[in-house]
Amino acid sequence: MVRLSQRWQVEATGLKMSDYMEILYPQSMTAKLLQNGEVIAEYKIEQCDSCEKLKKLDKFGYTKGQGREKLIWLCGDCR
Numbered sequence: 186m187v188r189l190s191q192r193w194q195v196e197a198t199g200l201k202m203s204d205y206m207e208i209l210y211p212q213s214m215t216a217k218l219l220q221n222g223e224v225i226a227e228y229k230i231e232q233c234d235s236c237e238k239l240k241k242l243d244k245f246g247y248t249k250g251q252g253r254e255k256l257i258w259l260c261g262d263c264r
């Protein structure tokens with residue numbers, strides 16, 4: 186156990202600061218979040234109707250019509 190924890194410490198301190206990178210796939214409206222070149226998250230994206238940027242989708246941004254159809258979607262910065 187001691188040997189195992191020592192090895193873990195070496196690996197942990199060997200890591201540099203995490204490099205996050207977001208790749209957007211507008212065709213499928215999805216995005217991947219990469220940390221040090223590895224995919225750590227996948228999520229849907231939506232185009233903001235205000236700033237027209239592609240942002241991570243969250244359902245709170247929708248403004249719905251009376252027929253519950255989605256009228257517009259605003260990103261977190263524009264709400």
Ligand SMILES: [Zn+2]
Pocket residue numbers: 233234235236237238259260261262263
């Ligand atoms: Zn926006």
